[in-house]
Amino acid sequence: MTAIPRSGPAAPLRPTPLRPLRLDEVELSPESQLGRWQQLNRSATIPHCVTNLESSGVLDNFRRLLGESDKPFTGFWFADSDLGKTLEAVGWETGRSGDPSWKSFLDTAADLMERAQADDGYLDSYVQGTPDAVRWDNLKWSHEMYVAGHLIQAAVAVHRGSGDDRLLAIARRVADLLVATFGEGARDLYDGHPEVETALVELYRETGHEPYLQLAKRQIDLRGQGLLGEDRFGPQYFQDHAPVRETTEAIGHSVRHLYLAAGATDVAVETGDTELLEVMKKLWHSAFATKVYVTGAHGSRHRDEAYGDPYELPPDRAYAETCASIAAFQWGWRMLLATGDAQYAEEMERALYNAIAASTSQSGTEFFYSNPLQLRTGHDGSTEDSPDQRLSWYACACCPPNLARLVASLQAYVATTSEAGVQLQLLTAGAVRTTAPDGSPVELRVSGGYPWDGELGIEVSGGTAPWELAVRIPAWASEVQVAVDGTPVEEAVGSDSYLRITRDWSAGARVSLVLPMQVRAIAPHPRVDAVRGCLALARGPVVYCLEQADHDAVVEDIRLVPGELPQPRDVDGPDVVLTGSGVAVAPEVDELYVPGAAPRTTSPQPVDITAIPYYRWANRGPNAMRVWIPTTEKAV
Amino acid sequence: MTAIPRSGPAAPLRPTPLRPLRLDEVELSPESQLGRWQQLNRSATIPHCVTNLESSGVLDNFRRLLGESDKPFTGFWFADSDLGKTLEAVGWETGRSGDPSWKSFLDTAADLMERAQADDGYLDSYVQGTPDAVRWDNLKWSHEMYVAGHLIQAAVAVHRGSGDDRLLAIARRVADLLVATFGEGARDLYDGHPEVETALVELYRETGHEPYLQLAKRQIDLRGQGLLGEDRFGPQYFQDHAPVRETTEAIGHSVRHLYLAAGATDVAVETGDTELLEVMKKLWHSAFATKVYVTGAHGSRHRDEAYGDPYELPPDRAYAETCASIAAFQWGWRMLLATGDAQYAEEMERALYNAIAASTSQSGTEFFYSNPLQLRTGHDGSTEDSPDQRLSWYACACCPPNLARLVASLQAYVATTSEAGVQLQLLTAGAVRTTAPDGSPVELRVSGGYPWDGELGIEVSGGTAPWELAVRIPAWASEVQVAVDGTPVEEAVGSDSYLRITRDWSAGARVSLVLPMQVRAIAPHPRVDAVRGCLALARGPVVYCLEQADHDAVVEDIRLVPGELPQPRDVDGPDVVLTGSGVAVAPEVDELYVPGAAPRTTSPQPVDITAIPYYRWANRGPNAMRVWIPTTEKAV
Incomplete structure (x- = not known):
């Protein structure tokens, strides 16, 4: 198996029911809700993140390792991950728009990391810059693999986006050290904050190097044995309460749970582990049948940033961390590809237009970390924990660059292909240019004012033989009117939530849909x-x-x-x-x-x-x- | 002004509208709800606390300072306070029952502390036993004054209870060092966790030594200037968000808020500061009109153990810390004495029979730290933070000995006196033997099955002239039938919630009350x-x-x-x-x-x-x- 050139996030090497498109195969209309958001991300959010990496000291944390800054280490010990996520955003954005304006930032960051990286590949500006800190000595709290994971994801995104492999080389040295230190026969341990699992699978996808996949699998297999040791936060906080294959309920720290689930799903897909995939389906059901907010947000507790009990969903004290919604979106994408089940896309859409969208201001430069569903008259909004306004940056700034990386790659989640044809998963105006099952080019040009207007037009063309156009119809759309070239069609929305129309589209045709937009x-x-x-x-x-x-x-x-x-x-x-x-x-x-x-x-x-x-x-x-x-x- | 011999908790030296009785002037009936609880406290809870001081390493933390234990420091850095509160419980219990069986524990503890105390009076087993720790260097977090406060309160209780002044001597050396270090002209600082304020006032009351009161006042005056410095918990957590005299809302860490309020009320009373007392009334109103649970519990947030916004009162995630209910009870007592207003006794009773009572098991040896008003089917009770059962002890064991000290002194809160006569504040079966305004002995013998039965009998006797018997009638008792010696009386419950009957009681009379006990x-x-x-x-x-x-x-x-x-x-x-x-x-x-x-x-x-x-x-x-x-x- 070899890497898919210019693929978007999480494109499996192994065959899956649905296949993602390449980064350049989908384009969001600049007038669409999602397209405008992506533009705002490019013009405001990403530059804001880059600026804040300097002002919050993230880049200086590397410079001090090189004797080029005399400032103390600044921020949380996992601040390197802010850089990783911002670089990932730049990678996707460069791949999408071809915009070369990030080149100097990319070079600056790569240069700093290249020089700061230890000879054996170790790279963590906190541990390297703190005399008392010992590598891998406190993985429960240190986030060393988490930081490595975000660097790896950045390198993969930059490589996919622009072909630039300088970061990829740095990331591979980091990953090779991880394999040497924690691979089969080496140390049995995992990070208190899951993230590296999905990153390692992505690196495997990009490089074809199997040991990365094996290490990801090993992390999933080992986890839950209590190897992290006791802590007053309890094992759920660290997702160390039970072996992953024995878990049945979404509990503990919600972001850690969801990153872990995304990584486990990646491992299940790439190793053909259907049993592990079944566990993921159960965990999904636990979260989405009893613990998700109507906005698509996860995690009802501020304390320990955790899931609550089933049906414990307070609107005012909803923690609903932005990163959890993003993580759930990413996990949903993996489940969608792995199963072909529309429910995953349905939940991705719910989160996207509500919990995730709400976390960014109209200016694109202020953000919510927590996304409550109620703010009370008389609310004390004086702390970062539950402000009454979006803040420009956070002491723990995980969310803003996480948004940036997601939105920069948003078009990659719009459509999929299968052996039957092309599936439109997110109903947004834009263009999809991919290939029919027979390999011939096809195009969908989607128009309409979704999500505000229920009328959609899809100009379909291409293919040398009949192929299936599938349009995911949201569960709330009880009655859908469908016509091809003005003529109502016999095909109805299936029980699987897809409207499937198989035609010879080579001459071009216009599919019209009217979704019910009643309040x-x-x-x-x-x-x-x-x-x-x-x-x-x-x-x-x-x-x-x-x-x-x-x-x-x-x-x-x-x-x-x-x-x-x-x-x-x-x-x-x-x-x-x-x-x-x-x-x-x-x-x-x-x-x-x-x-x-x-x-x-x-x-x-x-x-x-x-x-x-x-x-x-x-x-x-x-x-x-x-x-x-x-x-x-x-x-x- | 000189100390009141054998006084109960918080007996002001300055005149107040209501005066507390001496420890030995009230006795709870052993058949009454409160009396049974006090017996259980004596037979089960206090011994359990004493046992756990050994097993949790609290006493060993002192022994290691003396070279008599080679164990590392165990527990939280403020674990000394568990000893302080247990000693206070023993003090009140000894004073109440005369039970000499705690003598050896008292001697052991006093001996350890006496020998561990530094020459200048400093005593903190964590700071003294931790090479890197510097005295008073981290008062935001160190709890050094908090620990000192609980030692002082213990010493006062033991002295009041048994006359033993060995602990009092240790406590005075501690307090003298505090005065020298933080008194007028010395260092301007306060502890991140209020507690020492009320302790210093109590020590002043017990010793008549004014500098203790002055230091307490100074702590109140200084607080809220942000002298503790920034912290990601925010200044509310440390009650450092505003000068005490400018606060109007109960916010931040609920126990810290309530201990501070109790201390500020003590200072207001002993310095005759009516302006400060008015601030306390406003703070009380904020908590009790918008933030208290129907069980009398305080603090709706697990995160930061804090008050929520007004009306933010989730039953399932109620943090409702046991210590907060106890602190509110103690503050209420101080407000009752300072104002004579029945609302304070009303809230004390609400908390006592509900939030506080719920925190102890029927066995007297298991405790809730958090007291939710709902536990959901499927609740994950695996952590100390929100267990589904009371636990025998806690990593942070503040609550069990806090319960022990409160219940051991419960009779002290039953009645008060004034220039007019005697007030029954808690309607419990038992006996009150005190003096009439003219100094002659009087007795109330209260019978009945309150709180289960609404019929109460009060055999009143004594006094050489007419005096006023006042009975606080709970707000829920809409209609009360009252008779004296079987004859209905003309006196009605006043708008101030007291039934006041002035008689010549010298020949003895039986007052009968029937409270409505409808569900x-x-x-x-x-x-x-x-x-x-x-x-x-x-x-x-x-x-x-x-x-x-x-x-x-x-x-x-x-x-x-x-x-x-x-x-x-x-x-x-x-x-x-x-x-x-x-x-x-x-x-x-x-x-x-x-x-x-x-x-x-x-x-x-x-x-x-x-x-x-x-x-x-x-x-x-x-x-x-x-x-x-x-x-x-x-x-x-």
């Missing part, structure tokens, strides 16, 4: 106690919220009347805002607890309601917000 | 989102809960019908258990989110319901529990 009320599972008596509003894949800036009534006082959902108002920018009527019921007494079976409120007064897309909240100064809105109906 | 539904303030659509059950001061052990239906599925509250069933032991009927509605589909405005459930089926006192939960193995029970009515 929808969403009810929670009855065991989600924290939002009892509330509903959420959605339209298409977009979840909405109420924000204080749009209301005279205190947001906490507003109640929705279920039969009277707010409706789209005249367009205001590209996004659709909903307006309508509800009622407000203010507290009648100040007491926290009163006799009686129901709270004491004033009688309901009609009020106007405005709901904005959740991802747009907190762009107008600090104010209260809520996704789950109490209704005037029985709670059940 | 009550309690509704939350409408902004307490986390329990929307739910009610809590209470009877008298006791809050109830549903526990899975009593139900066939899954606890999460049970709904209360507000008009049909469960009722007391035939007595089963001393506690009253409630039984009745409700309905169960099971989830109809597995999906976490479904279209529609209401959750999908099966149709309601009648079920039997059993509610037990909240404090008794988790004594029958791990199982689901909830205080707030969804109803079949509109949520509002």
Whole structure:
């Protein structure tokens, strides 16, 4: 097996039901929601990350190893990973746009790392620059493999994006040292923070060098034996509570869990381990059937950044770390390729338009680390832990460059191919130019204002024989109208959520779809106690919220009347805002607890309601917000 | 001013509206709820704490300073405080019962501390036993004054209890060093964990030595200037976010906030600082009007052990630390004496019978650190942070000995005196023998099964002139029947919540009270989102809960019908258990989110319901529990 040239993230070497496209085979329309975001990432977010690598001292941490800075080590001991993720973003972005403007940054970083790297390949600016620190001596906390993983992923992305192999050489020396130190017959240990597993598989994919895959597999096989030792954070925090193949529930630190799951899925795919893949399906079900937020966010607890119990999903204290949503998106992609099951793409889309999108400001330069679904009137937003506004940077700056690397590669997740044909997984305007099953070129030109408009046009062309166009229809789209060249078709959306149309497309044809874009009320599972008596509003894949800036009534006082959902108002920018009527019921007494079976409120007064897309909240100064809105109906 | 002999906790030297009684002036009936608890504390909890001081290495931490142990320092760096609190418990218990059996433990501890204490008075087994540690160098985290504070409180309690002044001498040397190091003109600094403030005031009360009071005042005056320096926990965690006199909201680490408030109240009282006392009233209102649980627990966040925003009161992730409830109880006592306002005693009683009582097992030897109001089916109880059962001891063992010291002194909080007469603050069976305003002896003999039975008898006698008997009537007691010697009286419960009867009691008389003991539904303030659509059950001061052990239906599925509250069933032991009927509605589909405005459930089926006192939960193995029970009515 040899590497796929210019592949996007996580392109398996082994055959899988679905195959990813090359980086240059998909293009997002610059007018589309995702395309605009990718442009903003290029013009604002990536430059912001690069600037902050300097101002936060990440690059100086390398310079001091070389005697070129006399500053002390700055930031967390795993700050090198900020550089890794930013370089990965630059790698994808360069590959996508061909933009050469990052060249000097890439050279600066590669030069520093090349010179700082020890002769045997070791590279970690904290351990190398701290007299008392001993290599691999505290893997529970040190993040040495985590840092290595992000460097490896950066090198792979840069290589795929531009062919530049300077970073790849550095990363291979790091990986070779890992293999020598922790490979078969060497030390039995793993990192407290999973990440290197998926990176090693990606490096294997890019280089074809099997020992990288074997080390990734070994990390998965060893993990969960308690080799990291006891700690008051408990073994779940380190994902060391049970052997991976015996786990059945998403617990502990959510980002660590999700990175580990992505890596385990990579290993399962590349080693043909169907048993391990079945374990991953169970873990997915645990998270997505009992622990995910309606925004697609993961991890309900601030304490230990952890998953909660099943159905423990508080909207106000949702930790919902940006990195967890991104990790879940990445894991979903791997599961989609490995299984061909549309549910994974469905969840990727949910996270993308809601939890992930909400983490970046409209300016592209401010970020949420935690993404709550409610901000209360009187919230103390003075700490990084739960600010009331996105912050420019964080002491632990894992999220901003993580966003940058994801968004720079966003087009890679839009479509897949299979032995039958081409699948459109994310319904975004743009162009897909790939090959039909017979190897001949095909093209899809997708137009329409999704996710705001339900009408999509797909100009399909190419292929020398009939092939199957499959369009994933989101689960919320109960009725879809489909026509080819204006004629309604017989094909219906299958129980697998794909609309499959097999034609000879060589002469070109226009597939038209109309998805229902009614405003929808969403009810929670009855065991989600924290939002009892509330509903959420959605339209298409977009979840909405109420924000204080749009209301005279205190947001906490507003109640929705279920039969009277707010409706789209005249367009205001590209996004659709909903307006309508509800009622407000203010507290009648100040007491926290009163006799009686129901709270004491004033009688309901009609009020106007405005709901904005959740991802747009907190762009107008600090104010209260809520996704789950109490209704005037029985709670059940 | 001179010390009050054998006084209980926090007896002010300056005149206050209410005066505490001496330790030996009140006796709890051994059959009463509080009396049984105090017996259990003596027979089980205190011995358990003493045993654990050895097994957890707290005493060995001192022995190693003397070359009598070669073990490394064990436990948290503030482990000395476990010894301080246990000694305080022994002090109060010895004073109460005269039990000499603690003598050898007291001698052992005093001997170790006496010999370990540095010549200049410094005593901290962690700092003294850690080569790199420098005295007072890291007061933000070191807890050196906190440890000193608990030693001082222990010494005061032992001295008040038994007259033994050996510990007092050690504590005075510690305090004298604090005065020399941090007094006026010396170093401007305070401890990251407040505690020493109230201890210094208590030592001043016991010794009459003014510099101790001045240092306490100085600590309050200095605090909040940010002198502790920056930290990623944020200044609220250390209660260093604002000068004490400028604070208006209960925020940050709840135990630190409450200990600080108790100390500031002590300073306000002893320095006659009415302005500072007004600040304390505002802080109390902030906590008790927007942030306290219906069980009387404080601190809704596990992260940073902190208060949440106003109305952020999740029942499942309630941190509700035992020490916070105890600290609030202690602060309430100080506020009660300082103001004479019954609301403080009301909250003390709420916490005592619910949050505080729940933290100890029926065996008296297992404890909750965190006291949630809901434990979910499927809860992961594998960590100390949120176990599903009380634990025998904790890595940070602050709570068990804190309970021991409180319960050993419980009788001291039952009654007060004033210029008018005697006030019964806690309605418990027992005896009060004190003096009338004219100095002549008086006696109250209280009988009845409170808190289970609403009928109380008070045999009143003594005094040479008419004096006022005041009985605090809980706010939930809407109608109270009162008679003296069988004749209904004209006196009614005042708007200040006291029933005041002035008589010539010298010939003896029997006051009879009947409090309404109907089962009550309690509704939350409408902004307490986390329990929307739910009610809590209470009877008298006791809050109830549903526990899975009593139900066939899954606890999460049970709904209360507000008009049909469960009722007391035939007595089963001393506690009253409630039984009745409700309905169960099971989830109809597995999906976490479904279209529609209401959750999908099966149709309601009648079920039997059993509610037990909240404090008794988790004594029958791990199982689901909830205080707030969804109803079949509109949520509002």
